[in-house]
Amino acid sequence: MKAVVFDLDDTLLRDDLSISDFTVRVFRRLHEAGFFVIAASGRAQLSMKPYVDQLGCVSVYISCNGAEIWDGRDHHSISRELFSAETAVEIARFGEKHRCYMQVYEGGCFYFNRDGIYARRYAASARLTGVCAGKLSAFIREPRNKILMIAREAKIASMYAEARGIFDGKASVTCSKPFYLEFNPVNATKGKALVTAADHLGILPEKIIAFGDSLNDLSMLQTAGKAVTVSNGWEQIRPWCDDVCESNNQDGPARYMNDHYLNGEVLF
Missing domain, CATH: 3.30.1240.10 (Hypothetical Protein, Haloacid Dehalogenase-like Hydrolase; Chain: A; domain 2)
Structure with a gap:
């Protein structure tokens, strides 16, 4: 795998809308190890920006369910879809x-x-x-x-x-x-935006592992090479996932990436 993409609410964020220090450390270590880090949310860009800045390692981020793609470093627009x-x-x-x-x-x-x-x-x-x-x-x-x-x-x-x-x-x-x-x-889904983001980063979608919890994540989970849902995720998306990690409140995506791709080197 060359990249990881994750939803925010009910996936990476805890129920109190926070990102744990452990999660930040895991994704920064993944970035250091050569992974591209991608955030994808239904949130508007300015609602995502504080979390992108807190993580400090996001390559690109997808807002409004795929309608917009932004650079994770200087926040310039990469692409945008609108309906009339x-x-x-x-x-x-x-x-x-x-x-x-x-x-x-x-x-x-x-x-x-x-x-x-x-x-x-x-x-x-x-x-x-x-x-x-x-x-x-x-x-x-x-x-x-x-x-x-x-x-x-x-x-x-x-x-x-x-x-x-x-x-x-x-x-x-x-x-x-x-x-x-x-x-x-009509062309704004997380899955289609992930294809555009992957092309921008010079990688293939099948080299991406995706984490999500709900219906708006389904196209992203279907597009990625490996799909993982959190244990608190909707039952409707489980048949499309390859694995299940711990819940958002247990830092499920970070724990999964730490265990499977960093050999557990980041201590909880």
Whole structure:
């Protein structure tokens, strides 16, 4: 293997949204040993940046479920996918039909349709500033890289099935949490972004080991040469994985890489 890619939330991050010192030391040692280190998340770029900086060894990172790829050293943009303003408005109207909380991203902010617990919780977890924009189908006037909807799990499950049919060929539809429904440009998946990132680094995707936990990680796990899910990962993705490591709260990806590729040299 020449590279390792990992999701952040519920995979590398603990439930308190922290990265342990042990995890930092393992991935820095892997980098010293010649591994490329790649982070891939549904988070926006500015929400990922503090974690990339903390690790201090990330070669490239993938944000917004594959809509954007960034250099891990100076944070310049490598590639970006957008869907048209017309498609974004159509998606917003779908959310409005279901009376769903939703948000779009611009700069260091997210713009949401109504204030409440979802907006406040997201701002705290993503460390981004939220701005109430009202009706998003009226607010959106430019191409977008992601629209996120948040609701109860049963509602999201129903909306996911409906959205996959309506937006087939227009948008990539996925979930990173059971209460998240995420829309990205049709060519924006973690798997496709991983192929682009691998080409940028001069390696083959089959030389990458991937760690993930949820549906939005599936394309990445299928693209990589070896796929590992954390023990807290969704049951739906396990059939596509080659192995299971310990949970995110037990630093599963770092422990796995330390044991299998560093001969346990980094002490816990």
